Amino acid sequence: MINTFGLACLLLSFSALAADPAPVATPTPIKSGQESAQFCRHCHGEAGISLHPDIPNLAGQNAAYLLDQMNKFAAGKRKNEFMEGLIKALKPEERANIALYFSQQKVMPQPARNSAQTETGGKLYAKLCVYCHGDNAYGSDSIPRLAGQQTVYLQLSLKRYRSGSGERIDPRMQSYTRNLKDNDIDNLAAYLASLR
Ligand code: HEC
Ligand code: HEC
Known part of the structure; x- marks a missing residue:
């Protein structure tokens, strides 16, 4: 409990602060x-x-x-x-x-290691994902950028949405990953990681 004297002191120090703001940049x-x-x-x-x-x-x-x-x-x-x-x-x-x-920091894409994989992944991306994540996979506002993201992280995230394991719950991502095979996920991740 704060007494009247304590309260008065507090109020005084507040008004002192307000009257004399410190000149910090x-x-x-x-x-x-x-x-x-x-x-x-x-x-x-x-x-x-x-x-x-x-x-x-x-x-x-x-x-x-x-x-x-x-x-x-x-x-x-x-x-x-x-x-x-x-x-x-x-x-x-x-x-x-x-x-x-x-x-505001720069992304560094990883070099594509398997061009057949990235090509297949690119086709699947254009069919299923481009609508939300955009042509260059830059996303927008609340939709994440995927271009240049880490391969294993992409695979992990897609599998989690697909299985509904509960680490992340998003109805849109759950429905778009539902029918993906492991192979599709690997191709998509390889493609996305290679983008700038
Ligand atoms: C209907 C819109 C929509 C579609 C279509 C869609 N996504 Fe997403 N995606 C989202 C949203 C929204 C999130 C963020 C969800 C969250 O908060 O967990 C997301 C998150 C992700 C993430 C997690 C990114 C991170 O940084 O953790 C990955 C990976 C991803 N999407 C890949 C894909 C792929 C691959 C496809 C196509 C198979 C796809 N998405 C289709 C809307 C969409
Ligand atoms: C000990 C390691 C560690 C440290 C330190 C750490 N993170 Fe993380 N962070 C992770 C891991 C692992 C994930 C992926 C989690 C997952 O999806 O299960 C993650 C995910 C994230 C994500 C989600 C990214 C996406 O694409 O969806 C954000 C945002 C984030 N971290 C912010 C931060 C911030 C801000 C800090 C510092 C204040 C920080 N992290 C420090 C390990 C770390």
Whole structure:
């Protein structure tokens, strides 16, 4: 319980703050995002290019999508124990700044290793996926960019949507992956990872 004297002191210090704002330069949202994202590089790599094939690149990903996924982790709607705990500890403003920072970083596509695979994958993509993820697989707003994403991460994500295992739930992705065979998933992932 706070007494009247404590309350008066608090009010005084608030009005002092308001009357005399400290002359600090406000960092830009992107710069703040870069600072808050220091820790992320251990897994997502320097400037969002992941060093692990099963961990997603964040570089060049759409800002609204990144923010949406962070909020899903924080709310336990997307399951990954580590990511859930980490994002919960970030304030909404930090999440937004981090999303903005990564969205502005450059993507580095991986060299295509098997051109027959990428060709088949490309045809399947044009048939099933282009409607939402776009001609260049850049996505839009809340639809993720897939171009240049890590191969194993793409495979893993598609299999999770397909099986409905519960790590990620999205009715659209569940219906579009339902009839894919493992082979289709490998081809799609090879194609998408090779795009710029
Ligand atoms: C210990 C490793 C690790 C660290 C550190 C880490 N992440 Fe992750 N992150 C992962 C993994 C693994 C996934 C994939 C989770 C999945 O799909 O199951 C992921 C997924 C994500 C995604 C979803 C990307 C997508 O394409 O859907 C976002 C956004 C994200 N992380 C943001 C961050 C941010 C921001 C930080 C730093 C504050 C961070 N991560 C630090 C391991 C890490
Ligand atoms: C009707 C629109 C729609 C279609 C068609 C669609 N997607 Fe998606 N896709 C989405 C949305 C929305 C999300 C984000 C869902 C979420 O929050 O988990 C997504 C997420 C993904 C992800 C996860 C990306 C990441 O960074 O974690 C992959 C991979 C993916 N889609 C691949 C595909 C492929 C391959 C196809 C074609 C077989 C396809 N999608 C068709 C709307 C679509």
